[in-house]
Amino acid sequence: MLNLIKTWKELSAKGIMGINRRNADFVLKLNRRDLYPVVDDKILTKERAIAAGIHVPELYGIIETEKEAQKLGEILANHKDFVIKPAQGAGGDGIIVIADRYEGRYKSVSGKIIGHEELEHHISSILSGLYSLGGHRDRVLIEYRVTPDPIFKSISYEGVPDIRIIVLMGYPVMAMLRLPTRQSGGKANLHQGAIGVGVDLATGLTLKGTWLNNKITKHPDTATEVSGVQLPDWDGFMKLAAGCYELCGLGYIGVDMVLDQDKGPLILELNARPGLNIQIANDAGLTTRANIVEAHLAELAKKGITETPEERMRFAQEHFGHITQAE
Template sequence: MFGIRTWRALRRRGVMGINQRNGDYVLAYNDRRLYPLVDDKIRTKKLALDAGIQVPDMYGIIDTEQGISKLQHIVETHGDFVIKPAQGAGGDGIMVISDRFEGYYRGASGRMISPEELEFHISGIISGIYSLGGHRDRALIEYRVRSTDLFDRISIGGVPDVRIIVLKGYPVAAMLRLPTRQSDGKANLHQGAIGVGVDIATGVTLSGTWHNLKIDRHPDTAHPVAGVQIPDWEACLELAARCYELTGLGYLGVDLVMDKHKGPLMLELNARPGLNIQIANDDGLLRRCRIVEDHLDGLDWKLEPVARRLTLAKREFAVARLPEAPEAP
């Protein structure tokens, strides 16, 4: 009986479950033929560049065991870089190189990595151990994003990113994902990163979630996570909304990073975004998605300009009372 009451309470809050996400949104709005556009980071990057959307620079691609020998040539003019599987998911297989020392590479955590270890890692990527479905993959070597000074106060060992859920081109929910020591500098919640809700209207952060628990402070820095203004928020929302036209996928997770020198960059897209964003925002996705669907019914599914989509999102999903900005540590 307790389970039934809990289920009814969640439904009243407009909380979306995984089965409903899969059936009513992922399957309903996302044509499976379009999945390769977002499941392969190299294809996604090329799509974005053709559309004039900024992404981290691509230094090179390694797709064969013989091609691993090209690594030294690819990175010879770059002191830092990132290696990632083109078809990886959840941050698995990503290796961040922040510096070099005496023939070794220094990882984001400070650990020294030998050239042989780096080549072995790339070999694993190519063999498909990190790819969706275990298929052979390609290793992507790209620009390492530099975190902003603002995020350095509330993050540890890596670059935070912003996840925005987009329904038919309308941003419906957003969260800031903060790396921790436990996540080894990666902004992936299942590896121990923090998800912090974001007010769609203003780009101001709300409370956070860590391992599905509500938190107010970063566990490593003890700095409050609420009340932080994400820079270039309007540009972030516009970029996310444009990804609907970019891919044709109606239900989409857009991951952005804020680079210290280049501003907002699109990192990757996800056709099956997770549901933790509801905990971070203390608000249900189902409620928000139905507001957009009701609005679209009145338009006979006509696509509105980006500016009008953002106006609706900011009006309908604004937080009434925002937390105050934290004091400087």
């Protein structure tokens, strides 16, 4: 017990945020419950983003009832590849990614052949709430399938890598690249075995990696170094993340984005309860950075100043870049 207390004191001294601190001082304090549907429902998030001119994967169709499932063929008529996902799903569960068509059937990214009836059955399961938060009835969205930028080919296994940026009151405070592995089944989900790689906020250069809560230097499937990779259009990602504060109104969020080879940075979803493993990947504490943002906001309040998303992005890059400032 004494060793645990000592360890926690050491972590706290380094500015590491624990789950109790996250929940009490940030999630509960800064995220109004009545705004949660905006981030918990991917369709609402997408509709808000589109209205705000923020780039998201194109929406092909929405299915809300079993009867509407009959129009699946019509929705998919002009698309050989697409994604089917629950509007209120979490952790990547319930998502089917189709890469091509084959002999009147569909081929998933893993090569599995799926019939039309099987897709309809899956949609029925989504509608029943099988994958939704709390098990409530859900809706189905069918959207554009992201094609990862070629830069990820050597450091990812199947699937689509994504980038999460933690945003506090509109200020990006920490970023992580999540890379699918064989163990994660091609999903960019750390709890299922994906890799988390820290990203320098100032430059978009990848830092250290973490896999199954252990620090790593190479991808377990490709044996390629995960650090030192320059993410393209990094300012584009930072601007998107900073602008999500106005989009949803929540003060503490995780913004999940992807880099499409043709369309550039796109927002996938927002998370009102982002995990804390991002600190391991960055070898830095969220508490330290949160304190800096809160002090900055207090100074701005005294002067009656409100910063734009681009100004918030620049502040974050100046104060939280590993290259511009040692942690």
